[in-house]
Amino acid sequence: xxxxxxxxxxxxxxxxxxxxxxxxxxxxxxxxxxxxxxxxxxxxxxxxxxxxxxxxxxxxxxxxxxxxxxxxxxxxxxxxxxxxxxxxxxxxxxxxxxxxxxxxxxxxxxxxxxxxxxxxxxxxxxxxxxxxxxxxxxxxxxxxxxxxxxxxxxxxxxxxxxxxxxxxxxxxxxxxxxxxxxxxxxxxxxxxxxxxxxxxxxxxxxxxxxxxxxxxxxxxxxxxxxxxxxxxxxxxxxxxxxxxxxxxxxxxxxxxxxxxxxxxxxxxxxxxxxxxxxxxxxxxxxxx
Amino acid sequence: xxxxxxxxxxxxxxxxxxxxxxxxxxxxxxxxxxxxxxxxxxxxxxxxxxxxxxxxxxxxxxxxxxxxxxxxxxxxxxxxxxxxxxxxxxxxxxxxxxxxxxxxxxxxxxxxxxxxxxxxxxxxxxxxxxxxxxxxxxxxxxxxxxxxxxxxxxxxxxxxxxxxxxxxxxxxxxxxxxxxxxxxxxxxxxxxxxxxxxxxxxxxxxxxxxxxxxxxxxxxxxxxxxxxxxxxxxxxxxxxxxxxxxxxxxxxxxxxxxxxxxxxxxxxxxxxxxxxxxxxxxxxxxxxxxxxxxxxxxxxxxxxxxxxxxxxxxxxxxxxxxxxxxxxxxxxxxxxxxxxxxxxxxxxxxxxxxxxxxxxxxxxxxxxxxxxxxxxxxxxxxxxxxxxxxxxxxxxxx
Numbered sequence: 132x133x134x135x136x137x138x139x140x141x142x143x144x145x146x147x148x149x150x151x152x153x154x155x156x157x158x159x160x161x162x163x164x165x166x167x168x169x170x171x172x173x174x175x176x177x178x179x180x181x182x183x184x185x186x187x188x189x190x191x192x193x194x195x196x197x198x199x200x201x202x203x204x205x206x207x208x209x210x211x212x213x214x215x216x217x218x219x220x221x222x223x224x225x226x227x228x229x230x231x232x233x234x235x236x237x238x239x240x241x242x243x244x245x246x247x248x249x250x251x252x253x254x255x256x257x258x259x260x261x262x263x264x265x266x267x268x269x270x271x272x273x274x275x276x277x278x279x280x281x282x283x284x285x286x287x288x289x290x291x292x293x294x295x296x297x298x299x300x301x302x303x304x305x306x307x308x309x310x311x312x313x314x315x316x317x318x319x320x321x322x323x324x325x326x327x328x329x330x331x332x333x334x335x336x337x338x339x340x341x342x343x344x345x346x347x348x349x350x351x352x353x354x355x356x357x358x359x360x361x362x363x364x365x366x367x368x369x370x371x372x373x374x375x376x377x378x379x380x381x382x383x384x385x386x387x388x389x390x391x392x393x394x395x396x397x398x399x400x401x402x403x404x405x406x407x408x409x410x411x412x413x414x415x416x417x418x419x
Numbered sequence: 420x421x422x423x424x425x426x427x428x429x430x431x432x433x434x435x436x437x438x439x440x441x442x443x444x445x446x447x448x449x450x451x452x453x454x455x456x457x458x459x460x461x462x463x464x465x466x467x468x469x470x471x472x473x474x475x476x477x478x479x480x481x482x483x484x485x486x487x488x489x490x491x492x493x494x495x496x497x498x499x500x501x502x503x504x505x506x507x508x509x510x511x512x513x514x515x516x517x518x519x520x521x522x523x524x525x526x527x528x529x530x531x532x533x534x535x536x537x538x539x540x541x542x543x544x545x546x547x548x549x550x551x552x553x554x555x556x557x558x559x560x561x562x563x564x565x566x567x568x569x570x571x572x573x574x575x576x577x578x579x580x581x582x583x584x585x586x587x588x589x590x591x592x593x594x595x596x597x598x599x600x601x602x603x604x605x606x607x608x609x610x611x612x613x614x615x616x617x618x619x620x621x622x623x624x625x626x627x628x629x630x631x632x633x634x635x636x637x638x639x640x641x642x643x644x645x646x647x648x649x650x651x652x653x654x655x656x657x658x659x660x661x662x663x664x665x666x667x668x669x670x671x672x673x674x675x676x677x678x679x680x681x682x683x684x685x686x687x688x689x690x691x692x693x694x695x696x697x698x699x700x701x702x703x704x705x706x707x708x709x710x711x712x713x714x715x716x717x718x719x720x721x722x723x724x725x726x727x728x729x730x731x732x733x734x735x736x737x738x739x740x741x742x743x744x745x746x747x748x749x750x751x752x753x754x755x756x757x758x759x760x761x762x763x764x765x766x767x768x769x770x771x772x773x774x775x776x777x778x779x780x781x782x783x784x785x786x787x788x789x790x791x792x793x794x795x796x797x798x799x800x801x802x803x804x805x806x807x808x809x810x811x812x813x814x815x816x817x
Contacts, residue, residue, distance in 0.1 A: 318508055319541035321528045323555035323602065333554075337545045414545075 167390035177387060185391035195375060195392060199399065202372040205289055206354040212294040213350045214343060217301035221342070224302070225309035237306075240299050248296060252363050255292040259283045259364070284366035292364045293354050301346035308342025309335070340414035348404055355400050372396050443485035443640060450637075453658055456483040458520070459610060459642040460505060465514035467500055467666075474500045476666040478514070482610075482644060487636050489645045489653040492663035493689070498646045499614060501663070505644065506612050507531045519609050534603035535612040538619070540595040542587045542602075548574070549583030551598055555606045573601040576635070593624050600632075604639060611636075613645045617652060629655050650690045654678065662686050683727040684736065684816040693738045694785040700735055700817060708815055712737055714758055714781030715808070720815045728816040735817040741788035743812035746774060746798060747805040755809035762802045772797055776806060 168185055171178040189195050220240075228236050243251060258264045259282040266278035282288060312335060320330030358373035367374075372392070379389030408415070443456050460482040467475035475497050482488045490498035503509040504516060507528035516523045518532055534555075543551050552570045559566060574580055577597035582590075590598065596616060603611055616632075617625045633656055636643045647653050653660045654674045661671040670682045681687035684695065701709040706719035720737070728735055746762075747753060763784045764775035772791055775784040787806065789795070798804060 313539060313541065315537045315539050315541040316543060318528070319535070319537060319543070320554075321508075322506060322533075322535045323606065324529045324558070325555075326529060329557075334543060 164390045164393055167387050168394045170387050172385045172387045175384065185387045186395065188388055189391045189395050195372070195395075198370060198372045198375050199396065201286075201369070202355055202396075203399075203403075205286060205293070205371060206351050208286075208290045209293040209297065209354045210347055210351045212290060213297050213301045214305075214346050216294065217298055217346060218305055218339075218343070220298075221302045221305035221309055224306050237303075240302055243296075243299065249359060251296055252292055252360050255288070255295070256283065256363055259288055259291075283364065284368050286365075286369060288364050289360050289369060292360050293357060296360075297350045297354065300349045304345035304349065305339060305342040308339045308345075312338045337414065340411070344408070344411055344414060347407070352400055352404065355396070443483075450485070453483050453486055456485065458482070459484045459486070459518065460644070461515070461517040462501070462505075463515040463517075465501070465504065465516060466512045467497075467504060467509065468512045474666050475504070475511070478666075478668060480661055480668060480671060482642060485636075485640045485642055487633065487643045487645070487656055487658045489647055489657040489660045490663060491647055491650060491653040491660050491689075494648060495665075496663040497666040498648075498663050500666075502535075502612050502614055502644060502646045505610070506533050506535050532609040533612055534606055534608040534610075535614065536596070536599045536603055536616045538615045540592075540599040540616075540619075542590070542595050542598055544588045546587055547583065548579065548585045548587055548590070548598055551587055552583075552601045552605055554602060569605060570601075573605040574598075576604065576638075577601045578631070592619050593628065596620070596628065600635070604635075604641070608641060610642045610644060613643060615646055615648070617647075618649070625652075632656060654690070662689060664689075678740075680723075681726060681814070683729050684732055684738065685729045687726070687738055687814065687816070692741055692786065694741065695736045695738045695816075696781070696783075696785070697733075698735050698737045698815065700815075707810075708817070710737065710815060712813075714760070714778030714785075715756075715813075716758075718756070718810045720810055720813055724811065724813065725815045725817060732816065735815065737813045737815050739785075739808070739813045741773065741786045742790075744785075744787055744806050744808040746776065746787055746789055747807050748795070753805065753807045755807050757805045757807050760804060760806050762798050762800055762804055765798065765800055767797065774798060776804065778806060 167177070169181050169183070171180045171182050171184060224233065224236050224240075256263070260266070261278050261280060261283070263282070265282060266275070269275045270278065316334055316338070317330055320334045321327070325333060356373045358371065358377055361367075361369055361371045361374055365371075370378075376389050376393050376396070379385045379392060383389075443451050445451050458481045460480075462478045462480050465475050465478040466473070478497075478501060490501060492498045500509060504511050505518070505523075507523065507526060507530075523531060543554065546554070549567070549570050552573055553566060556566050556569070561569070570583060571580070574582055577600050579594065579597050579601065582594070582598075587595075587598065599616070613632075617628055620628060629652060632643070645653070645656060654677075657674055659671065659673055660677055662669045662677065664685060670677060670686045672680075677686070678690055681690060687693045688695075696712055696714070699711040701711055701717065703709070704719050707721040707723075708725055709717065709719050711717045715737075747757065758778050760776040760778040760781075762774050763777050764773075766773040766775075770791055771788050774787045774789065776787055777784040791797070
C-alpha cells in the first residue's frame with residue numbers, strides 16, 4: 132500500500148493548485164450564499180440568527196414565482212432555438228465539410244468569442260434598436276415610415292440575442308457526437324434498406340443524442356441565470372430571476388433574501404437538469 | 420461467450436444441409452457445377468475513377484448463383500471498390516453491373532438485392548442484438564411475433580441463440596461478426612457481400628469462422644462475395660477466386676488451378692510461396708520448352724506449364740512450390756530426377772519443416788517444405804542431401 136500511498140500523494144500534489152482555486156472561487160462563495168440564505172436581514176447589517184424566514188418569503192413571493200417561470204420559459208425557448216439551429220450547422224460541419232477544412236470552420240465558429248459577451252449583446256441592441264440597423268435599413272428602402280418599436284425590449288429579442296450568444300456552445304458538442312459516429316453505420320443503415328432520411332432518423336440522430344443532451348444543458352443552465360441580456364435587450368422591462376437576485380443583493384441590500392432566491396433557483400435548475408437526464412438516460416447509456 | 424471461443428458453437432442450424440433440390444442443386448440435392456449455373460452478378464467493362472486515379476480498369480466478370488466467390492489482392496488493388504460498386508455505395512464511371520439480370524445503374528444501395536457484412540461489422544451501438552438483427556425488417560409486413568421468431572431463428576443460425584437482449588456494445592469481435600451475418604441474412608438477399616470480415620479476428624477464431632462461413636453459405640444457398648487480402652483464406656473458402664492487381668483482374672479461376680497454374684509470375688508470387696530461379700531458354704521442343712536452369716540442368720518443361728512473365732520481371736524465370744520437390748532420405752532411390760545440394764537453413768513449424776537448400780551449381784538456395792510425417796527425421800543444418808524433382812512440377816514464366 133506504500134506505493135499507492137505515494138502515488139495518491141503525488142496525485143494530490145498535482146491537483147492541489149486547481150483544487151485550491153476551485154475551493155476559493157467556487158466552494159467558498161457558494162457556501163457563503165448558502166449561509167446567508169439561512170440568516171435574518173437587518174437594516175444594512177445581518178442578524179446572526181438561523182431562520183427559514185427567507186425561504187418562506189421566496190415561496191410566498193408572487194414576483195419570484197412569475198420571474199422564475201419567465202426565466203424557465205425564456206431559457207427553454209432559447210435552448211430550443213439554439214439546439215434546433217445548431218444541429219444543421221454541426222451536421223454540415225461533420226458530414227459535408229472536407230476533413231482538411233474542418234479546423235478552419237471550427238475556428239470561424241469560435242470567432243464571436245473574440246469579443247466580450249457584453250459587446251455581443253450590445254451589438255444586438257444596435258441591430259434591433261429604434262434607430263438601429265434594421266429600422267434604418269427598412270426606412271432607407273422605403274418599406275416603413277416610422278421605426279418599428281417592437282423589435283427590442285421584448286421576450287423575442289431576448290431569445291434571439293441569447294440564442295446567438297450560445298450557438299457555439301451547442302454546435303461544438305453536437306459536432307463532436309456526430310464526428311464519433313462510425314460512417315459505416317450509415318452505410319449499414321442504407322444497406323439494410325433504409326432511405327437517407329430514415330437512416331438519419333434511426334441511426335444518426337440516436338447516436339448524436341449525447342451531444343444534443345450536452346448542448347441542451349450547456350445552453351439551458353447559463354441562460355437561466357443570465358441578467359445582462361434582460362437588462363440591455365429587455366430594457367429592464369422583462370426582468371428574469373437573475374435580475375431579481377441582483378436587485379435584492381445590491382439595490383435593496385437584502386442579502387439573505389437574495390441568497391435564498393439564488394439557492395432556490397439553483398435547486399430548481401438542478402432538479403430540472405436531473406429530471407431531464409433521467410428521462411433521456413437511454414441515450415446516454417450506449418457508447419462504443 | 421464460452422460457446423463462441425471454445426470448440427464448435429452449439430448450432431443445430433449448421434447440420435448438414437438436407438438433400439433437397441434448391442437453387443444450384445440437382446435432383447439429388449448435390450450442387451450443380453458452377454459453370455452451368457445462372458449468372459447472379461455480371462460486371463461488363465466496369466471502370467471507376469476517383470478524380471485522376473483509375474481504381475477499376477475494365478472489370479469483366481460473372482459470379483454465379485450460390486457461388487462462394489472471392490476478390491483477392493493486395494491493398495489498393497480495387498477489390499473493396501469493386502465490392503462497394505456492387506453494393507451501390509460507389510457509382511461506376513462506365514460499364515454495366517447486373518445483379519440477377521437487372522441493370523443496377525441508378526439503383527441506390529437500399530434498393531439492391533444485396534446485403535453487406537462490413538469490415539468493422541457496423542453493429543448499431545444504440546440497439547440490442549435483436550434490434551440490430553431486426554433493423555432491416557421495418558417494412559416487413561409480418562406481425563411483430565413472426566418477426567421476433569425470425570430474429571431468433573437468424574441468431575440461432577449463427578450460433579447466438581438467446582443473445583437477443585444483449586447490448587450490442589457488450590459483444591466480442593466474433594459475436595459482432597455473427598450479429599452482422601444474421602442481420603444481413605435475415606433479409607434473404609440474393610447476394611451477401613463480405614468486406615474482409617475475418618481480418619479483425621485472432622487466428623484461431625478466424626479459422627473457425629472460415630469453416631462456419633462455408634457451411635452457412637452451403638446451407639442458405641446465397642451467393643457470397645468475399646473481399647480479402649489473405650490468399651490462404653481465399654483458397655480455403657472460395658469456389659472461385661479473382662486475383663486483382665491495380666484495378667484489373669489478373670486471373671479468375673478455381674483455387675486448385677490458381678495455385679497450381681498461375682497465369683503470371685505476379686499471381687504465383689501472391690498466392691502461396693514460390694521459388695523463382697533465373698532460366699536460359701534454349702528453344703521450343705516437341706515436349707515443350709527446352710530450358711537450362713542452374714542447379715537443375717537442361718530439360719524440357721511441358722507446354723502446359725508455361726505462363727506469362729510480367730512487364731516488371733527481371734527476364735524469364737522458372738518457379739516451383741516448396742512442396743513440389745522432395746528432399747530424399749539418405750539412401751532412398753529417386754523416383755524422378757535428382758540434384759545434390761546442401762541444407763543451409765532449417766525452420767521448424769511443428770507439422771512442417773522448411774529447408775533452404777543450395778543446389779549444386781545454383782546461385783541462391785531454394786525453399787523446400789517437408790511434412791513431418793511419422794518416422795521422418797528432421798534434417799540437420801549443413802547436411803549434404805539429394806532433391807528429387809520432375810519437369811512437370813516447375814512452371815516457366817516467359
